[in-house]
Amino acid sequence: MNQASKPLHQLFPLIMVLLLLAALLVGLVGGVLYFDNVGLQPSTEHLAKTQEPSAAPKSKALMDPVGMWVAPDWASVDEELNADEIKYGRELIANTSEYLGPNGKVKKISNGLNCQNCHLQAGTVPLGNNYSAAKSTYPKVRGRSGQSEDIQSRINGCFQRSLNGEALADNSQEMKAMVAYMNWLGQDVEKGKSPKGAGIYEVPLLDRAADPLKGKTIYERQCVSCHMSDGQGVMESDGSGYTYPPLWGEHSYNQGAGLFRMSRFAGYVKANMPFGATFENPILSDEESWDVAAYVNSLDRPKKDFQDDWPDISKKPMDHPFGPFSDGFSEEQHKFGPFKEIKAAAKK
Ligand code: HEC
Numbered sequence: 419m420n421q422a423s424k425p426l427h428q429l430f431p432l433i434m435v436l437l438l439l440a441a442l443l444v445g446l447v448g449g450v451l452y453f454d455n456v457g458l459q460p461s462t463e464h465l466a467k468t469q470e471p472s473a474a475p476k477s478k479a480l481m482d483p484v485g486m487w488v489a490p491d492w493a494s495v496d497e498e499l500n501a502d503e504i505k506y507g508r509e510l511i512a513n514t515s516e517y518l519g520p521n522g523k524v525k526k527i528s529n530g531l532n533c534q535n536c537h538l539q540a541g542t543v544p545l546g547n548n549y550s551a552a553k554s555t556y557p558k559v560r561g562r563s564g565q566s567e568d569i570q571s572r573i574n575g576c577f578q579r580s581l582n583g584e585a586l587a588d589n590s591q592e593m594k595a596m597v598a599y600m601n602w603l604g605q606d607v608e609k610g611k612s613p614k615g616a617g618i619y620e621v622p623l624l625d626r627a628a629d630p631l632k633g634k635t636i637y638e639r640q641c642v643s644c645h646m647s648d649g650q651g652v653m654e655s656d657g658s659g660y661t662y663p664p665l666w667g668e669h670s671y672n673q674g675a676g677l678f679r680m681s682r683f684a685g686y687v688k689a690n691m692p693f694g695a696t697f698e699n700p701i702l703s704d705e706e707s708w709d710v711a712a713y714v715n716s717l718d719r720p721k722k723d724f725q726d727d728w729p730d731i732s733k734k735p736m737d738h739p740f741g742p743f744s745d746g747f748s749e750e751q752h753k754f755g756p757f758k759e760i761k762a763a764a765k766k
């Protein structure tokens with residue numbers, strides 16, 4: 419062994435240790451990156467999932483698209499004298515939480531949902547719970563309040579129930595802007611008329627009660643990828659709102675909300691969920707829509723006492739799940755059905 423190779427020889431264990439450390443580091447970094455990706459799957463993954471052929475429509479269009487309401491062209495809004503107000507209204511409906519949610523920059527009066535989570539694309543989608551009939555049909559007498567309601571009080575109904583929050587003052591900038599937007603949307607609709615495709619689809623009634631257990635299976639197959647197995651959805655990273663909104667629990671709509679009624683939930687979901695479904699390409703069957711509604715609406719959510727609701731109990735809709743009722747049917751049946759016999763009895 420010559421002199422020159424001796425120090426190298428002595429260094430050998432040290433080099434081995436360094437190599438080992440380097441290998442460990444590479445493994446660690448790689449692992450972290452991998453789990454990061456797996457854990458926080460980007461939203462596009464979920465979207466791709468539901469568009470696979472396995473989710474192909476089970477039934478055809480829910481309505482003939484001919485004559486369906488279409489929203490005025492958004493590009494034309496600048497022609498309006500109150501264009502800024504209308505734009506602010508649309509912004510509030512699309513990003514409600516950012517302005518009026520738990521960390522709202524204007525006020526903190528609602529639960530983090532956006533109006534648009536249920537009134538799709540700012541209330542412009544046919545059978546997507548759109549606002550086409552808001553201008554033309556309000557004020558109107560509603561059974562729930564037993565009074566004539568103007569559009570402001572209808573909007574506040576959703577704030578207090580669907581957003582489990584507080585009412586906005588009629589003269590606030592925010593209320594005025596939302597009303598201006600709805601008036602602009604409904605500008606071409608004849609007074610008193612509800613255009614084709616307004617509101618929510620009426621899913622044909624089943625002969626049986628809707629089944630929460632069957633609904634759970636559907637939920638696990640068709641909804642968990644976005645709304646999560648605990649139903650709490652996914653919050654935006656900056657906390658300004660939801661990428662996928664919650665479907666039950668303390669951050670969801672309360673028991674006084676429209677979606678707590680089975681027919682509203684089933685109809686909304688039939689034409690719009692899983693996200694990507696439309697009235698022309700629905701994904702769930704009628705039975706699946708009712709059953710998943712039964713599952714979601716049998717889980718915990720905020721209770722709020724609306725003592726003055728339904729002053730005339732005979733006006734309660736078939737699927738209002740709280741007694742007393744003017745017919746002999748139980749709360750259970752008013753909640754899950756079968757509804758046909760309730761409807762038939764009401765006709766007599
Ligand atoms: C959790 C779901 C949900 C959210 C969030 C929600 N709504 Fe609603 N909204 C409904 C349902 C359900 C109806 C009743 C639709 C029906 O019965 O046809 C409704 C009805 C309405 C109507 C009456 C439409 C008509 O033609 O009669 C207006 C106006 C309205 N909502 C405004 C709002 C506004 C403004 C917000 C946000 C502050 C909001 N909603 C948030 C579910 C929701």
Ligand code: HEC
Pocket residue numbers: 464465468531532534535536538539636637640641642643644645661662663664665671677686687691692693702710714
């Ligand atoms: C690919 C993701 C995805 C899937 C799958 C999905 N949803 Fe949604 N869901 C959304 C998004 C996104 C919104 C909000 C829409 C918006 O703001 O434009 C939403 C909104 C909703 C809402 C109204 C808002 C709320 O929080 O109450 C209900 C109800 C709902 N989904 C039910 C379902 C049901 C039931 C299923 C399964 C049959 C389902 N969704 C499957 C993405 C999804």
